[in-house]
Amino acid sequence: MTDSSAVSITAVSKSFGRGSAAVRVLEDVSVEIGQREFFTLLGPSGCGKTTLLRLIAGFETADQGRIAIEGQDVTQAPPFRRPVNTVFQNYALFPHLTVEQNVGFALVEQQMPAAQIRARVGESLEMVRMQSYARRRPAELSGGQQQRVALARALAPRPKVLLLDEPLSALDLKLRKEMQIELKLLQAEAGITFLFVTHDQEEALTLSDRVAVMQGGRILQMGAPREIYETPTHRFVADFIGDINLIEAEALPGNTIRLIGGAQITHPHQAHGRVTLAIRPERARIVALDASHLQARVVHTAYLGTALVHKLALADGSTFLLRQSDLDGAQPSLGSQIGLSLPADSLRVLVQ
Numbered sequence: 001m002t003d004s005s006a007v008s009i010t011a012v013s014k015s016f017g018r019g020s021a022a023v024r025v026l027e028d029v030s031v032e033i034g035q036r037e038f039f040t041l042l043g044p045s046g047c048g049k050t051t052l053l054r055l056i057a058g059f060e061t062a063d064q065g066r067i068a069i070e071g072q073d074v075t076q077a078p079p080f081r082r083p084v085n086t087v088f089q090n091y092a093l094f095p096h097l098t099v100e101q102n103v104g105f106a107l108v109e110q111q112m113p114a115a116q117i118r119a120r121v122g123e124s125l126e127m128v129r130m131q132s133y134a135r136r137r138p139a140e141l142s143g144g145q146q147q148r149v150a151l152a153r154a155l156a157p158r159p160k161v162l163l164l165d166e167p168l169s170a171l172d173l174k175l176r177k178e179m180q181i182e183l184k185l186l187q188a189e190a191g192i193t194f195l196f197v198t199h200d201q202e203e204a205l206t207l208s209d210r211v212a213v214m215q216g217g218r219i220l221q222m223g224a225p226r227e228i229y230e231t232p233t234h235r236f237v238a239d240f241i242g243d244i245n246l247i248e249a250e251a252l253p254g255n256t257i258r259l260i261g262g263a264q265i266t267h268p269h270q271a272h273g274r275v276t277l278a279i280r281p282e283r284a285r286i287v288a289l290d291a292s293h294l295q296a297r298v299v300h301t302a303y304l305g306t307a308l309v310h311k312l313a314l315a316d317g318s319t320f321l322l323r324q325s326d327l328d329g330a331q332p333s334l335g336s337q338i339g340l341s342l343p344a345d346s347l348r349v350l351v352q
């Protein structure tokens, strides 16, 4: 753990159930989250994201490992002794209280003086641009407005860390996109650490300073969005984040890789035998058909306004997606055979 960490998780494991029925949900998870960082846990349903968040909030206890917040060991501390607050997917506002009463609720519980509560509630509502709705009840607000109030309520006690569990998933797509931008601005303005949980890769890439990709209770890869997108270390990460082509190939000695159809390329690798090559659809290039390149047949072309996406069939029958943003360039015709160049700096060799 370093002093600069907002949240420090060290070798945490967690199982539910007992004896032979026990299910390991988190397996040796370690993460350091920096001050004021927007950090996202990303992974498919059931991978353990919510459980990790609940351990940090104190709603569950770890079987093994240590959790510290702002340098304080809180592994065994009850929720109310932790300087964190949580925003859930379903807002969980009190229906019988007004917006301002909802936002001030925890402050009243803390017995903060009334004048201070009024000021703090005002500031918090201003942050989410909901001052003019202070006297309304939740039922008189839209979904997006309710979620803003839930954010204001979570921010009012000034937590060191805000935990957000799929907070936007109940909103329709347009509102969700708007709220993503607002959330990012709000985090910068409030200057606190956000730990965000989502299964939406685009949302994770858009919002986060760093992302941890989880699968089966483990963190597979952690890094800045661009690093995760451009240099995935695992097949699962490559496949989970955005469109990607995965091609079976064979690693030979001397940095040579044999492609489907026999063409060979030179690319640094430590592997030998069967490997998977990963390349994003926008990175491959159409070239003349010759023996040194991968060959493909154009099966379908979709016009997306800003790009063309060609669906190609490789010699082994597998599909390859090629995104062409240069709409004025030469376009391959349907059914034609083309050559594909896979630029070395855009190609990853994955062993698993």
Ligand SMILES: Nc1ncnc2c1ncn2[C@@H]1O[C@H](COP(=O)(O)OP(=O)(O)OP(=O)(O)O)[C@@H](O)[C@H]1O
Pocket (backbone or CB within 6 Å): 016, 017, 025, 043, 044, 045, 046, 047, 048, 049, 050, 051, 052, 199
């Ligand atoms: N209290 C519990 N008792 C038993 N099993 C649990 C409990 N809570 C969670 N689990 C199991 O632990 C696993 C991880 O659940 P968790 O909610 O952390 O996943 P998640 O990644 O947040 O998924 P989702 O995106 O669907 O919420 C799941 O298989 C779930 O069924």
